[in-house]
Amino acid sequence: MRQGDTIVVATKNAGKVREFAHAFGKLGLQVVSMFDYPNLPDVEEDGLTFAENARKKAKTIADALGQPVLADDSGLEVAALDGAPGVYSARYSGAGATDERNNAKLVEALSAAADKRPDAKDTLADGARLLSDARFVCALALYDPASGKYTEAEGYVAGRIIDKPRGSGGFGYDPLFWLPQYGRAMAELTTEEKQAISHRGGALQQLLGRMELASNG
Ligand SMILES: O=c1[nH]c(=O)c2ncn([C@@H]3O[C@H](COP(=O)(O)OP(=O)(O)OP(=O)(O)O)[C@@H](O)[C@H]3O)c2[nH]1
């Protein structure tokens, strides 16, 4: 990829588009997403892993457009829920899921069991309860239809789920994702700060390294 080039990201998530536009913008690359292309096929995200779904989204859209495409499949794994909602994070609260409904369902699911667990006794200064350990996972896949090859990367960030939302940045579960080492929720970080520590930022750093290696032969 060269300065001034465009990179296609196979996503319909405005929060992801914002984060990718920020990251690639710093490299002089412009991001376009599925919002910019009408008539693209729908991709059924039926994989059992983030990586599988990311590969499927990238390949379906890359084959349709006849050019390389990047896809992101990501989600939240909550320890007290045995890793749920995981690959179902976007649809956790069922048909017509929204970030608000997903967050409400998460707090409800955790609050019920929280009293029984020692790791759920901690509270923040404002009285918010820390309900469970959790992590965000992000799998990235870049597919090039000309070579038939994938370049892939995965990133993680650990935190804890709180029972009262904080901050207005980011998207999804960010207001409930407490970062003990920063003393803030993910939604209280700027895009720049989130990029530096997030699952998506980490995966992207790794992917860029692999793309450079690939293009250097
Ligand atoms: O608080 C969050 N901060 C993040 O940084 C983050 N990254 C992922 N998620 C959650 O996981 C789902 C992804 O599911 P997902 O990868 O299928 O994406 P999506 O369906 O929203 O869009 P698309 O890219 O598939 O079009 C999202 O909807 C969110 O609920 C996040 N939540």
Ligand SMILES: [Mg+2]
């Ligand atoms: Mg999706």
